[in-house]
Amino acid sequence: MIPEPALRRLPWYLAYVGILRERNVEYVSSTQISRELKVDASQIAKDLSFLDIKGKTRIGYEVRLLEHKLEEFLGFKRQHRAVIVGAGSLGGALMQDSGLTRYGLEIVAGFDNDARLAGTRKHGLPVYDSSEIVERCREMQIGIGIITVPVEHAQSVADRLIEGGVKAIWNFTPIRISTPEDVVISNTSIYAHLAVMYNRMKG
Amino acid sequence: MIPEPALRRLPWYLAYVGILRERNVEYVSSTQISRELKVDASQIAKDLSFLDIKGKTRIGYEVRLLEHKLEEFLGFKRQHRAVIVGAGSLGGALMQDSGLTRYGLEIVAGFDNDARLAGTRKHGLPVYDSSEIVERCREMQIGIGIITVPVEHAQSVADRLIEGGVKAIWNFTPIRISTPEDVVISNTSIYAHLAVMYNRMKG
Numbered sequence: 001m002i003p004e005p006a007l008r009r010l011p012w013y014l015a016y017v018g019i020l021r022e023r024n025v026e027y028v029s030s031t032q033i034s035r036e037l038k039v040d041a042s043q044i045a046k047d048l049s050f051l052d053i054k055g056k057t058r059i060g061y062e063v064r065l066l067e068h069k070l071e072e073f074l075g076f077k078r079q080h081r082a083v084i085v086g087a088g089s090l091g092g093a094l095m096q097d098s099g100l101t102r103y104g105l106e107i108v109a110g111f112d113n114d115a116r117l118a119g120t121r122k123h124g125l126p127v128y129d130s131s132e133i134v135e136r137c138r139e140m141q142i143g144i145g146i147i148t149v150p151v152e153h154a155q156s157v158a159d160r161l162i163e164g165g166v167k168a169i170w171n172f173t174p175i176r177i178s179t180p181e182d183v184v185i186s187n188t189s190i191y192a193h194l195a196v197m198y199n200r201m202k203g
Numbered sequence: 204m205i206p207e208p209a210l211r212r213l214p215w216y217l218a219y220v221g222i223l224r225e226r227n228v229e230y231v232s233s234t235q236i237s238r239e240l241k242v243d244a245s246q247i248a249k250d251l252s253f254l255d256i257k258g259k260t261r262i263g264y265e266v267r268l269l270e271h272k273l274e275e276f277l278g279f280k281r282q283h284r285a286v287i288v289g290a291g292s293l294g295g296a297l298m299q300d301s302g303l304t305r306y307g308l309e310i311v312a313g314f315d316n317d318a319r320l321a322g323t324r325k326h327g328l329p330v331y332d333s334s335e336i337v338e339r340c341r342e343m344q345i346g347i348g349i350i351t352v353p354v355e356h357a358q359s360v361a362d363r364l365i366e367g368g369v370k371a372i373w374n375f376t377p378i379r380i381s382t383p384e385d386v387v388i389s390n391t392s393i394y395a396h397l398a399v400m401y402n403r404m405k406g
Contacts, residue, residue: 007402011395015354015377022355037379075401076394093296103394104401143404151218152225168400174218176240184403186396191279191306192214193391197371198278198307199210200387201346 006047012037013044014070020063029060079106082144082170083137085157087112087127090172091148096123108140113153130157137164144168151175209250210277215240216247217273223266232263282309285347285373286340288360290315290330293375294351299326311343316356333360340367347371354378 016036020028030048034041048061053069055061071077079101084091087110094100095110110127112118118129128136137145145161147154147169154173161169168184171177174192179185219239223231233251237244251264256272258264274280282304287294290313297303298313313330315321321332331339340348348364350357350372357376364372371387374380377395382388 002402004399007399008392008395011377011392011398012379019355019378038381074398076398080401080404089299089301093300096292097296098292099394100397103397105397144400152222168404170396170400174214175222176215178241184400186400188391188393188396189211189214190391191302192211193373193389194303194306194308195214195277195279196207196210197347197373197387197389198283199205201283201371 002050006050009039009043009047010070010074012039013048014067014074014076017063017067017070021067025063027056027059027061028063028066029055032060074104076102076104078104080104080144081140081142082107082146083109083111083133083140083142083161083166084146084148085111085130085133085161086147086149086153087117087122088114088148091146092122094146094148094172095125105144107146108142109136111136130160133157133160134164137161137166142166144170146170146172147177148172205253209253212242212246212250213273213277215242216251217270217277217279220266220270220273224270228266230259230263231266231269232258235263277307279305279307281307283307283347284343284345285310285349286312286314286336286343286345286364287349287351288314288333288336288364289350289352289356290320290325291317291351294349295325297349297351297375298328308347310349311345312339314339333363336360336363337367340364340369345369347373349373349375350380351375 013033030041030044033044051069051073053066082105084095084107095107109125110122111130111133112127113130117127120127143166145166147157149157151173154175155177158169158177162183169179171187174189216236233244233247236247254272254276256269285308287298287310298310313325313328314333314336315330316333320330323330348369350360352360354376357378358380361372361380365386372382374390377392
């Protein structure tokens, strides 16, 4: 299994390779990627060894093939069905981010416990009452639950998503959530990033 | 200076302490926080030692005071002026996320190189043409530049933001950006999080 730090670097390579493809560049070596992204060239070769691709001596990797293999390996080539719980400011924002589709995330519905939102549509997607999470997720065969509710509701929402059969939770709240071992949890606390930024700016 | 891992844990404590305050709990010990957040209690005490607050033996920390000190330390108490470059799907989404204000981020304008967007308002904020980044940032005394443009424009946008005087770049693109040493760079690649999630779900 690929180690997480390597996995996190692959999207950098993908982004760079996409730029090269748009410029009609045909081949790229790990040395070139290294120069551009400031990652050690041997590290890059090692990271890419997890993919089913071989570079040619002195020429490097075929740009289009590398892009394809990276997208495939990263799971961006197929759609993963997801719901968002908490259709307020951040949740609503994510529902309208069409960029997510390009990275394999298909958001099919939102949930909210605000009675005024339930039953409406937001950016073309239906918004249901949060009390319907379990049955709706089962019915729609949802794999990923995205949580953008206030922190105090995060754990109970996660519990219901898991009861509804989701295999992964993408937690945007700044609170930690407990999940069974077979459920993947990914924390994206954008506010923690802000804190780090402010703190370093002081210096 | 506080190490980054410690800094990243502080928002968890803040979120939990906020819940306790809403429940009218008056004191909390690091053992309690530890149980709830699954962080070692001695680690918590160490992390909180960077704050100007003392826990009382056997009682712990005063909840309201701890919340206040955490918010203050994390920089959430004062507003940091920011602009967003790339007022498309993710950028537009962030412009409407009012939650950011609560964490000290005041987005005052957006930029886009789409002539149809420039000159309009989005979620109440003015959108300017990207050619005006340098002068507008200087004029508005912007401290933080948020980048949500396509990857191929990320570096040139960063260069202009820095010329405009920003002290920190919040990069939402999956490409790495080079900045002078005195400019803070924070990478939030939400798509990399997706890749990690998909990959682990396979197993």
